[in-house]
Amino acid sequence: MYKKLDVIEHAILLNPKYIRIFRNKLKITQSKLAKESGVSQSHLSMLEKGKRKATKSHAAAITLGLLKCSDIWDKKDPIDYLLDVLSLTKLESTVVKFVKEITEGDSIYKRYIEGYPVYIVDRDSFTDYLKKNINVISIKDVKFFRGRMVVEGLYSDNQEVTISLDCSDIRRLEGKISKTIGKKIIIQIFPKDEIPPIYSLKKDGMVINCW
Template sequence: MYKKLEIIERAILLNPQYIQTFREKLKITQSKLAKESGISQSHLSMLEKGKRQSTKLIATAITLGLLKCFSSKNIENPIIELLDTLSLLKFEDTFIEFVSEIINKGEKRYLRIIDNYPVLIISRETLLNEMRNRLKVMSIESIGLSRGKIKVFGYHIDNKNVEIILDCSDIRRLEKKFMEKTGKKVIIQVFPKDEVPPIYSTNKDCIIIHYW
């Protein structure tokens, strides 16, 4: 258990902006988390906005605060819930890293020019292989794509099953992160192969990224 808590604490220490996503995914208000963590709401707000760095003590306090919030909701295993959310965030960051490299290197195998604008087409198979190689917090078994949704199945480091789902709100957050990293405007679309519009000239499950 302590090993799992250390993973969450370290994630908050290195990426305090994750706190907001933890709260939103787990339906915890900022004021509630601040109270349970023993820190001021203004301090917590600055951490979430990236305007203040975390410390190990603060990261520990927030992790325990999250667990206290969970206890009031009668959630069966709050630590696993936190690890699942952390896996989601790490998946997002790894995906952004991968796509940014494609753009920076100008890899033409993913690129289409449609109406004079660049579009990246990344197949489900490519995404699966890249995430398996890059993502360390979980072992990915499979990735499924449906209209506007990405489902990832795999195992935590303790071999416990994990399923993370990026729905529309998660994809909007992913677009925002991508724009912050690259300075480009981004639209991300997810299609199963039988729903891909003909303009993209592919018959595979894929993620389509418009950027300009």
């Protein structure tokens, strides 16, 4: 359990903006978390806005506060629940980062179809990127299905974790990416036997339309 708590605390220490993500997911008010963690609400607000850096003691206190004032104790393992929230958040932010990187300048994935830039990424390349850029979990496999993906991995205690992004999750990600890079993005995910021939890819793949 302690290794898992360390992961959560470390995430808050590196980026205090995760505090708001945890609060929103757990439906905890800022004032309630401040009271339970022993951190003033004004300071907590500054941390969430990225205007203050978190100390180790802040990160530990806030992690404990999240556990104390939420209703996640009804769940089988509240620590795992927080890790699931963190893992999903890290996965989504990494996908945003990946698309931002490959759509800036020249890219090995870039093609033009009817004059518009299209980025065609095979599943293996995408999996390698996730493995290098996500350290909350040890990623073992990424599976592509029509319009969705499943990421499988292990937590630090070797417990298995599965993160699924369905069609609605992908649409939400498109919005985040579009806002980040200032361009319209449409993401299509295909298993290899369903990839349209026009993309000339004989592997599981992701097609990113950008304009």
